[in-house]
Amino acid sequence: MxxxxxxxxxxxxxxxxxxxxxxxxxxxxxxxxxxxxxxxxxxxxxxxxxxxxxxxxxxxxxxxxxxxxxxxxxxxxxxxxxxxxxxxxxxxxxxxxxxxxxxxxxxxxxxxxxxxxxxxxxxxxxxxxxxxxxxxxxxxxxxxxxxxxxxxxxxxxxxxxxxxxxxxxxxxxxxxxxxxxxRSENGDNNGDDDNENDPIYRVIVDGTQEGAYRVRQNILNAVDRNLDSANEILIQRIKD
The missing domain is CATH 3.40.630.40 (Zn-dependent exopeptidases)
Structure with missing residues (x-):
């Protein structure tokens, strides 16, 4: 622990x-x-x-x-x-x-x-x-x-x-x-390992950054949270 x-x-x-x-x-x-x-x-x-x-x-x-x-x-x-x-x-x-x-x-x-x-x-x-x-x-x-x-x-x-x-x-x-x-089993990982060498992506909702994530499922979850209410959702890579 x-x-x-x-x-x-x-x-x-x-x-x-x-x-x-x-x-x-x-x-x-x-x-x-x-x-x-x-x-x-x-x-x-x-x-x-x-x-x-x-x-x-x-x-x-x-x-x-x-x-x-x-x-x-x-x-x-x-x-x-x-x-x-x-x-x-x-x-x-x-x-x-x-x-x-x-x-x-x-x-x-x-x-x-x-x-x-x-x-x-x-x-x-x-x-x-x-x-x-x-x-x-x-x-x-x-x-x-x-x-x-x-x-x-x-x-x-x-x-x-x-x-x-x-x-x-x-x-x-x-x-x-x-x-x-x-990560916990009920967390946002869903089996998609978070590797420190993976790129980080910003999720930008209607011009405002909602978050920055490395795990693919976290990115998808952020999109899903805003999909019904947003006019525009952008995913922007910020690290090679």
Whole structure:
């Protein structure tokens, strides 16, 4: 059983970054819930525990202690950025006391690759920091920063539920590769193996990206979900 501790940053009185009428705490909870729902519905032998599932206050110490006492295999903290309105893009962090050849860095490399394949954000790179949740957790940990809420271009994506679903899917794709997760019999695989060398396809419904998928059956399922209501469905290959 793979045990994932999923941490939507901030919450309650701590809004996190703000901009364009949005608050970080709300966006990251949305993404994290989508990650949990995909894992629960499509994968076998995965147990997901979240630091919060609603808009509540949770201290940093509570998050790391809860993950440690639960015995998580991986700690994944979801955030969005804010700065000065001009900065934009995606970046992720591991603890700065770790080497680039550590197991945590190897997991990070896979996660970074899968997320940046689909998120259509400027790639700001793989970074390190002395963040509490990276330093105080006893398992490998990653913190992702998914765009800048005060940048107009990034904010347009952050306000789009289809884009949020795609970003969640990118995180799940990374987890699947990094930890060799197996799809459940009632998931979207239907016997069609997901190979990391297979191309990824965007499914675009009436001009809006519905998702990005590697497994053939996932693509067909996305088309089927929208077939009755859409005027136009496009399938666009984005990786050779």
């Amino acid at each position: 793979f045990k994932l501790y999923l941490d939507p940053g901030h919450g309650g009185s701590d809004t996190g970054a703000t901009g364009n009428g949005m608050q970080e705490k709300d966006i990251v909870l949305d993404i994290a819930l989508r990650i949990r729902n995909i894992l629960n519905s499509e994968y076998a032998n995965v147990d997901v525990r979240m630091s919060r599932t609603t808009d509540t206050d949770v201290t940093l110490a509570q998050r790391s202690s809860d993950a440690n006492s639960w015995g998580a295999d991986y700690f994944l903290s979801i955030h969005v950025n804010g700065l000065d309105g001009t900065a934009q893009g995606y970046e992720d962090f591991i603890y700065d006391g770790l080497s680039d050849t550590s197991q945590t860095a190897q997991y990070r490399d896979i996660m970074h690759e899968e997320i940046t394949k689909v998120n259509e954000l400027v790639n700001r790179g793989k970074k390190k920091a002395n963040f509490h949740v990276l330093r105080e957790t006893t398992m490998s940990a990653l913190l992702t920063e998914n765009g800048f809420i005060d940048n107009d271009e990034d904010a347009a994506k952050l306000s789009d539920p289809n884009w949020l679903q795609t970003v969640a899917r990118g995180h799940v794709n990374g987890l699947e590769r990094a930890f060799n997760l197996e």
